[in-house]
Every structure is written in structure tokens, then in C-alpha cells.
Amino acid sequence: MSRIGKSPIAIPAGVTVQVKDNKVTVKGPKGELSQEVNPNIEVKVEDGHIVVTRPNDERENRAMHGLYRALIHNMVVGVSEGYKKEMELVGVGYRATSSGQVLELALGYSHAIFIKLPKEVKVEAKTERNKNPLIILESSDKQLLGQVCAKIRSLRKPEPYKGKGIKFVGEVIRRKSGKSANAK
Secondary structure (H helix, E strand, O other): OOHHHHOOEEOOOOOEEEEEOOEEEEEEOOEEEEEEOOOOOEEEEEOOEEEEEOOOOOHHHHHHHHHHHHHHHHHHHHHHOOEEEEEEEEOOOOEEEEEOOEEEEEOOOOOOEEEEOOOOOEEEEEOOOOOOOEEEEEEOOHHHHHHHHHHHHHOOOOOOOOOOEEEEOOOOOOOOOOOOOOOO
């Protein structure tokens, strides 16, 4: 039995869950999310918990069991608490400003980069003196938030020699030493 799949998901106060025709809908204070579920996987709401079961131990069903349990858990956490990611711009002259759903980035290119973010993602850009600029992204949808972060990061990935680029706060970049001084 899948270790992840067999553990039930507790439904916090203020969150409602509906299962109808292989579609799970979760509503909470931070929004509403829905997910289509494979017809082989059964989702039931029982006394304050969501239980995900599979019909047999076929390889595909075992894989789907853990997957859909994790996706539903992410939806429950998202609509109750939400997700937050912080990104840091490391480099001289790198700047970020936000206005509404548009994020403007200056990343050392000859032009500024404008990114229009989906309405489900809230963005905030912070710039403090003598600190790297921060981009703070918040959303109830974990998958969408990760996708937006990956897109922003792909504009200037951290490089291993000086560490310049866009990185997550707390991320450790493996550094390389440059050319050795006394190479013969």
C-alpha cells in the first residue's frame, strides 16, 4: 500500500470538499480549487477526513493513488493557508518592481522584462538598502505558483562562479572556483 496514499487528509475548519463525477472541488477562505481524478481512484469524504483508495495493486493504480492524494492535500492546504515563495535577485543593478499583476525586472539585459502574472498569484517586490531585491509570490494553487517561479527564475538562472541570478531565499548555490592562478 502506498504510504502517502493510505494516510487520510484532515479537513480544517472553514474548508468544504465536494466529490462529484471524478472531480474534487475544495473551497476555503483563500479561494476555490478543483482537480479531475482518474476513474480508477476513489475519493470519499468521511467524518472530517478525505480518504483516497485504489481498486487493486496494479502498477498504474499504485502510482495514481499517491499522486491524487498529494494533489488533493496540496489543494486543502492551499485554500486554508496558502503558499508563499520568496525569490532573491543577486547581482549589481538587478531590480524588481511590481504594479498590479505586472512584474518588471531589470536583469542586466539591454531592456527591462515585463511579466504579466495570472490573477491567482499575488506579487510584491521589496527593495531594501544594502540588501538584494526580493520578489514575494503568494497563491492558493501550489502548482501554478511553482510554474510562475520557474518562469521567473529561467530569465536569469544563478551562475556557479559569482552566484549572480535569480534564486530562492535560502537556496544554496554550489560555487566553482575560477581559473587557478598558477596553472602551468
